Amino acid sequence: MSNKTSVSYASNYEDIGEFWDTHDATEFGEQTDAEFEVDIKSQQRYFFLDNQLSLKIKQIATRRGISGSELLNLWVQEKINQIQTVDKI
Numbered sequence: 001m002s003n004k005t006s007v008s009y010a011s012n013y014e015d016i017g018e019f020w021d022t023h024d025a026t027e028f029g030e031q032t033d034a035e036f037e038v039d040i041k042s043q044q045r046y047f048f049l050d051n052q053l054s055l056k057i058k059q060i061a062t063r064r065g066i067s068g069s070e071l072l073n074l075w076v077q078e079k080i081n082q083i084q085t086v087d088k089i
Contacts, residue, residue: 005028007019025031049057054068061071 005019005023007016007023010016010019057068057071061068064071
């Protein structure tokens with residue numbers, strides 16, 4: 001007898017969602033504790049940005065061949081470095 005259910009053969013998230021809409025994890029074998037470690041290297045934070053600024057950032061980033069997120073990260077890091085340098089004086 002196979003341990004696999006129809007969800008094992010799902011080819012997209014919609015199929016998986018439909019399966020779990022009508023099933024429960026308790027239907028499938030004995031529940032056991034699991035141990036695992038999570039090592040998050042980076043996190044994303046979202047900040048509101050004026051629409052006009054966003055458009056300008058996208059234009060500049062495109063000209064430089066990088067993403068808007070990469071450009072913003074570079075600029076924010078530069079500004080933080082400047083502030084830290086001034087604060088140390």
